[in-house]
Amino acid sequence: MDGTELARVMLRTVVGTTMIAHGVKHGRSLAGTAGWFESIGFAQPRTQARASAVVEVGAGVAMIAGAGTPLAASAVVATMAVAARTVHAANGFFITSEGYEYVLNLATASVVISALGSGRWSVDGLVRGKGRGSGVRRAALAAGLGLAAASVQLAVFWRRPLPGR
Numbered sequence: 820m821d822g823t824e825l826a827r828v829m830l831r832t833v834v835g836t837t838m839i840a841h842g843v844k845h846g847r848s849l850a851g852t853a854g855w856f857e858s859i860g861f862a863q864p865r866t867q868a869r870a871s872a873v874v875e876v877g878a879g880v881a882m883i884a885g886a887g888t889p890l891a892a893s894a895v896v897a898t899m900a901v902a903a904r905t906v907h908a909a910n911g912f913f914i915t916s917e918g919y920e921y922v923l924n925l926a927t928a929s930v931v932i933s934a935l936g937s938g939r940w941s942v943d944g945l946v947r948g949k950g951r952g953s954g955v956r957r958a959a960l961a962a963g964l965g966l967a968a969a970s971v972q973l974a975v976f977w978r979r980p981l982p983g984r
Contacts, residue, residue: 827885827938834928835882838895842875859905860980867976874898882932885941889960892929896965899926901972926965934958 845852845868852868861867878894881887899922907919914920934954937943952960 821939823935824938824940827932827935828940830928830932831882831885831888831937831941834895834925834932835879835884835891837925838875838879838882838898840879842872842877842879845875846872858980860978861905862976862978871898882929885937885943888937888941888943889933889957890964892933892961893964893968895929896926896962897968897972899923899929900966900969901977904969904973905977929965930958930961933961 849865849868849872852871853864856864856867856871874894875898878891878898881891882895903919903922903926907917907922910917910919912918912920934957936954936957
């Protein structure tokens with residue numbers, strides 16, 4: 820057993836499981852999740868709640884399987900970037916103060932997974948072998964596409980809530 824392969828599987832599993840857990844939580848309480856999205860300034864909060872559940876579960880499953888890894892990683896980056904901008908950035912770094920520590924770590928881990936490649940023990944490894952493109956290109960794809968998707972979602976659906984709301 821190769822330690823690097825094991826590390827890839829472990830990292831994919833931890834990030835993927837975390838995303839699935841969040842998606843399932845959002846999906847089980849769509850009305851509450853929609854209310855929360857509305858309270859932080861999102862238009863179409865029910866759509867946001869559904870999309871959040873689907874994207875988080877889908878990205879998590881793909882990440883664990885190592886299937887379309889740069890795209891799965893970009894979905895995690897996008898989700899975490901939206902969370903960072905709408906909820907966490909104003910609270911500083913530490914998660915104990917609702918800061919961006921947690922979302923930064925999940926997004927970074929996802930970009931690292933993309934850079935390393937999903938490895939032999941993955942769907943990508945079975946289908947493509949070693950992987951397409953360099954690690955730098957895969958990381959840039961995950962980060963760039965994720966941040967672009969987050970920017971579009973924020974521009975189209977989010978309006979910063981007025982103070983006191």
